[in-house]
Amino acid sequence: MKGLNKISLSFAAGCVGGFLSALLLYLCGALGLMASYGVKWTPVLTSDWVYQKIVWGGLFGLLFALPWLDKAMWMLSGIVYSIIPTLAQLFIFFPLITHEGILGADLGSNTPYFVILFNLAWGLITAFWLRLAK
Numbered sequence: 001m002k003g004l005n006k007i008s009l010s011f012a013a014g015c016v017g018g019f020l021s022a023l024l025l026y027l028c029g030a031l032g033l034m035a036s037y038g039v040k041w042t043p044v045l046t047s048d049w050v051y052q053k054i055v056w057g058g059l060f061g062l063l064f065a066l067p068w069l070d071k072a073m074w075m076l077s078g079i080v081y082s083i084i085p086t087l088a089q090l091f092i093f094f095p096l097i098t099h100e101g102i103l104g105a106d107l108g109s110n111t112p113y114f115v116i117l118f119n120l121a122w123g124l125i126t127a128f129w130l131r132l133a134k
Helices: 002-030 047-065 074-081 083-097 102-107 111-133
Strands: none
Touching (some): 002 111, 074 083, 074 111, 083 111, 102 111
């Protein structure tokens, strides 16, 4: 049962991280922060879009169930595990799903920096939520 508990908590924490990082992404787009850096990525706050971010956040949150990093180093695990969704966004989702080019090139040359920032936020929020839950 301990393994199932770890998986469930990791998924739930990833969902929280996905939700909060989605709100951060929306706010940065709505406030024009990304546009000021030449990034044409302004998400619309819809239930479908938020749901998608929550579910993917939960699925990537399952990484936190892996035994590779010491849980006492929660910030390090958040940083390290944020690399996986970042790579997925830049090399799978942007070019193959949304057709925005590798690294989101069609959205502007600074797009990868924002992807790194938002996924880093997801990783740290997820790791912190897991720390609180335990």
